[in-house]
Amino acid sequence: MKTKFSGILTLFLAFVVQLSLAQEKTISGTVSDENGLPLPGVNVIVKGTSSGTQTDFDGNYSISANTGDVLAYSFVGYTTKEMTVGASNNISFSMEPDVQAIDEVVITALGIKKEEKAIGYASQQLKSEAIADVPTTNVVNSLSGKVAGVNITQSSGDIGSSSRITIRGVSTIYGNSQPLIVVDGIVMDNNTYGNANSGTDIPNGLADINPQDIESVNVLKGGAATALYGMRGTNGVVVITTKAGTKKQALGVEINSTISFSNPYIFPDYQNSYGQGHSTSYFEYVDGFGYDLGANGGDGGTDESWGPALDAGFDFIQYTSFIDNPNNPQAKPWVSNPDSVIKDFYETGITTDNTVSLSGGTDKATYRASFGLTDAKGVIYNTDLKKYNISGSVNYDLSDKWSVGFSARYIKSTSDNRNAVGYGDPDNQIGQLVWGARQVDWGALRDWKNLPLVDTGNGIMTPINWNLRYNNNPFWALDNNLHPWERNRWLGTANIGYQITDNLSINAQTGIDYFNNFSETKRMFGTVDNRNGYYSYVERNRYEVNTQVLLSYNNKFGGNDQFGLSLSGGGNAMVNKYRGYSAVAQQLVIDGLFNISNSSDAPLLGQSHSQSKINSLFGTGELSYNDYLYLNFTARNDWASVLPSGKTSIFYPSVSLSALVHDMLDLNSEALTFLKLRGSWAETGSTGPLGAYDVNPTYALSAFPLNGSSPTAIYPNTLWNQDIKPQRETAMEFGVDARFLSNRLRLDFTYYDKENNDVIMPLEVSAASGYTNVWKNAATITNKGIELVVGADIIKNQGNGLNLGVDINFGKNDNEVSNIEGSGVLNLTNGSLWNVDSQARNGEPIGVLYGPSFERGPNGQILYENGLPVAGDYKILGNSQPDWTGGLGINASFKGFNFRTLFDVKMGGEVYSQTNTWGNLAGVLEETLVGRETGVVGVGVMSDGNGGYVQNNVVVDAQSYYSTAYSQNIAESSVYDASFVKWRELSLSYSLPSKMLQNTGVQSISLGVNVRNLAILYKEAPHIDPETAFGTDVGQQGLEYAQTPSTRTIGVNLNVKF
Structure with missing residues (x-):
């Protein structure tokens, strides 16, 4: 019995074990x-x-x-x-992305990570796909329309052109008004060191960063957000975090390749009915002093288009006559070439972007390395840009206590020829389109090497052009009058951290941004305005080193850890050094030998150097209660060497509060997911436009001789001031962050008010003093505004994997300057543009456009005399700052497909257009067709001779009318509303299903198309893109100066991960 029982028990246990193993x-x-x-x-x-x-x-x-x-x-x-x-x-x-996680961590000032819910000020973060999905050669442009309160302006459609970024308006009159750029904790110089008015437009510093290396961009807007950066953060801060490896991840390789094609998409509307000449003297011009048949056959006496009708059966000897037979030119049909500008003058720009990266990690280390190559050809013939981008980073945990990290980045940007910009530059060939002849066949001038040579003066021979008195053959000039440029940049950082206790740590970091910049201008013999050649060489070297130590403490205390305390404190030492060299040969001995020793006269030589330092101490703290109430405070003190001795200290405090109302009042529900109220106050400041030695008496070397001696030492034109004080900004901000329906609807609203006092500027003084200006604290600037960010997940991961989301941002800023001493007016442009100045005037926004207007009758009608408009007084014609900016983004995904598109909006503000001025003066624009045959009767009034006014009824010829209405005496005619709505971006990509890639060694493959600047859906300014400006300085905004038209770019992208 016992044996039988044991057998049954054994079978039962085996059954139980088998059942367990089966489960x-x-x-x-x-x-x-x-x-x-x-x-x-x-x-x-x-x-x-x-x-x-x-x-x-x-x-x-x-x-x-x-x-x-x-x-x-x-x-x-x-x-x-x-x-x-x-x-x-x-x-x-x-898995379903939690893109709006309430506990999302964001990078704040000095690289300190904070939970988004704890910060008491507005910031906006963009992920890598928002930057890289529609790539550009300048990262700044990728922010357009995506961040509330941020205004982006691109100088032109040239490849790699500079771009300007401002946050919450303009806070200084002179000097840099753009935000501080910080890349992986390294302060990066974002200046252009070029001139879009005349010369070449150089890419701003941020254009050096490879978009494929960017993990996130966080825009810090208000004083409380940026006070820890001290005097350098007063205009806001853009914090860029680049990609890094991931712990416990095997080596991964990513290849990203894009090819894109660019074409101008905003052109003037040209007239194609009348050609070169004057309306009253064309035939005399042809036979008499225009084309001299016995000499060179190419010296056009006029470069305007008020001549005979095109396509009307006329035959004339013209520039193409000499191309066909230089020794015996024959009359040829006088015909239009309506598509020649688009087809023959501009080219299709081609850009290839290729990036290869390797990344991974172990349980103690992470690493990433990347190599990027951008090779771009511009839409202007023989212009180009190449960028080589190499980067690497390693982070390693030496032990449970010690950690180290290193990163290095080298960028080489180079161009064999940067396009010359600004109508005033003889190498800017766009001027021939703006003020020129409408019968020109640009294709006939392209093969300049096989064109007849003509004498441009003093026996100097150059290829024929449609007009050689005012313009060289544009393709000869673009091949020979070159503007080489190169920039080498090194960014590097090293840090070491030690975890002293579980709650206390210390970190030390040093970072460097170094670059050298070389640019040349080369002009051959026969160049208009430089018949005997020209050469200039400019070299700039700059480096900045920041060394920082940060001690951090974090702890919880009280019952159930109700209270949280975070404290950080440390110091920073900054050293900035600059050295520049320049040399100019205004005439050459040997044609084509571009060397300063080839100068026929004494060359103009220049050298400059400067050094400045800022030493800083700072601290920050956060006190939280029950994870729903957060009090943050910061304090920083800078000692800046650019200020007078004994007055170098600047102190910046801030305080902010964040209250999670939904947790405080237990309002959590599906309908109301999150509700935060926030507020902040900060006092910041800066040294504005002050250079390293502006407050001290210093000498500068001049190349011009004095009493036979050269070089000479001279005092600067601006008098130093030992009583100068830092600019001070007081900023307040209030906001609400609300999320509904399980985070599917999100709303963030901000109101801000900031006032800058003691604004530093050079004020005019009597020339009898020996100076022209003196540095003074002499103005106040205020910026008030609102920002709204709305996000909605309209469809979220339905059973078929469909997602659809919408993001909206809106920013409105009101800017005003007051308390300018003296006349209350400052000109911001370096010389007026056709009598138009950008100014700072008491009671007005910075950058109002001031110039000559139409004289008007009592009811505002334009006043005419002898049928021509009368020039009126100088007055404010507009404001370069927009009333508001905004953006609408739509994103969708379905299975492996991803779709994104963006609409960019600016409303309000004005722009003065030189293209419109010259195009009307020269008779090349479509509107100048009115009255060609019948004359023009201007709309307005004229004097009745008895003190009253009657409707103008005097007929004048078209050329006289447009030459008067658009002359430099009446700039008002070319000032337009700068509003626009642009379809800015579109991208569509498809990722192959992972099951198709099994056992291939390939992790993912994605193929996509992207378009930038699809269309301009609304604008008031004719013939131009109202967004462009001729530079990135404050005084260059709202002024269009015959830049290369904006371009539409279409690209194809392939991304492969192994």
Whole structure:
């Protein structure tokens, strides 16, 4: 019996064991993201146990579990997913992104990471896809229309042209009004060191960064957000974090390749009915002093288009006559070439961007390296840009206490020929389109090497052009009058950290930004305005080193850890050195030998150097209560060497409060997910436009001789001032952040008010003093505004994987300057543009356009005399700052497809257009057709001779009318509303399903198309893009100066990950 019982017991136990083994099984599967791409590093645990694993590089995993167990899947940035083990041994699915996680961590000042819910000021962060999906050669342009309160202006459509960024208006009259740029903790110089008015437009510094290397861009807007950066953060801060490796990730390789094609898409509307000449003297011009048949056959006496009708059966000897037969030119049909500008003058720009990166990590280290190459050809013939971008970073945990990190980045940007810009530059060939002849066939002038040579003066021979008195053959000039440019830049950082206790740590970091910049201007013999050649060489070298130590403490205390305390303090030492050299040969001995020693006269030589320092101490703290109330404070003191001795100290305090009302009042529900009220106050300041030695008596070297001696030492024109004080800004900000329907609807509203006092500027003094200006604290600037950011997930991960989201941003800023001493007026332009100045005037926004207007009658009608408009007084014609800016972004995904598009809006403000001025004066624009045959009767009034006014009824010839209405005596005629609505971006990509790539070694493949500047949907300014400006300085905004037209870019992109 006992034996039988033992046998039964043995069989029972074996059955139980077998049943247990049958219930426990191996679950495997693949976890992917919302686009179907594998997600490596996803944590997978059996809920309620310590059993767990992670997905591998291909998103695959396997884990032992019992039927009925719950598997929890979690990954940073995605909603945690729970799946119950059933009959199947495979569980595969896509995780859902948690893009609006309430506990999202953002990078704040000095690289300090904070929970988004804890900060008491507005900031806006863009992820890498918002920057890289529609790539540009300048990262600044990728911010257009995406960040509330941020205004972006691109100088022109030239490849690599400079761009300007301002945050919450203009806060200084002179000097840099753009935000501080910080890349991985390194302060980066974003200046252009070029001139879009005359010379060449050089890319701003941020254009050096490869968009494919960027992980995120965080825009810090208000004083409380930027006070920790001291005097350099007063205009806002753009914090860029680049990509890094991930711990416990195998080596991964990513290849990203894009080819794009660019063409101008905003052209003047030209008239194609009348050609070169004057309306009253064309035939005399042809036979008499225009084309001298016995000499060179190419010296056009006029470069305007008021001549005979085109396509009307006329035959004339013209420039193409000499191309066909230089020795015996024959009359040729006088015909139009309506498409020649688009077809023959401009080219299709081609840009290739290729980036290869390697990244990965172990349990103690992360690493990433990348190499990028951009090779671009501009829409202007023989203009180009190349960029080589090499970067690497390593972070390593030496132990549980010690960690180190290193990063290095080298960028070489080079061009064999930068396009000359500004109508005043003889090498800017756009001027021939703005003021020129409408019968020109530009294609006939392209092959300049095989064109007849003509004498341009003193026996100097150059290829024929449609007009050689005022213009060279544009293609000869673009091939020979070159503007080479090169910039080499090194960015590097090294840091070391030590975890003293669980709550206390210290970190030390040093970073450097160094570049050298070389540019040349080369002009051959025969160049208009430089018949005997010209050569200039400019070299700039600059480096800045920042060394920082930061001690940080974090702890919780009180019952149930109700209170949280974070404290950080430290110091920074900054050294900035600059050295520049220049040499100019105004005439050459040997044609084509571009060397200063080839100068026929004494060359003009220049050299400058400067050094400045800022030493700083700072501290910041955060006190929280129950994780729903956060009080933050900062304090920083700078000692700046540019200020007078004994007055170098500047102190910047700030305080902010964040209250999570939904937690405080227990309002959590599906309808109201999150509600935060925030407010902040800060006092910041800066040294404005002051250079290293502006407050001290210094000498400068001059190349011009004095009493036969050269060089000579001279005092600067601006008198130093030992009583100068720093500019001070007081800023207040209030906001609300509300999220509804489980974060599917998000609203963020901000009101801000900031006032800058003691604004530093050079004020005029009597020339009898020996100076022209003196540095003074002499103005106040205020900026008040609102910002609104709205996001909505209209469709979110339905059963078919469809997602649809909308993002809207809006910013309105009111700017005003007051308390300018003396006349209350400052000219901001370096010489007026056709009698138009950008000014700062008491009671007005900075950058009002001031110039000559129409004289008007009592009811505002234009006043005429003898049929021509009368020039009136100088007055304010407009304001270069927009009334408001905004953007609308739409994004959608479906299975492997991803779609993004963006609309960019600016409303209000004005622009003065030189293209419109010259185009009307020269008779090349479409509107000048009115009255060609019948004369023009201007709309307005004229004097009745008895003190009254009657409707103007005097007929004048068209050329006289337009030459008067658009002369430099009446600039008002070319001032227009600068509003626009642009369809800015569009991208569509498809990612292959991961199952198609199994066993190939390829993790993902994505193919896409992207378009930038699809269309301008609304604008008031004719013939131009109202967005352009002729530079990045304050005084260059709202002034269009015959720049290269804006371009539309269409690209194809391939991304492969291994």
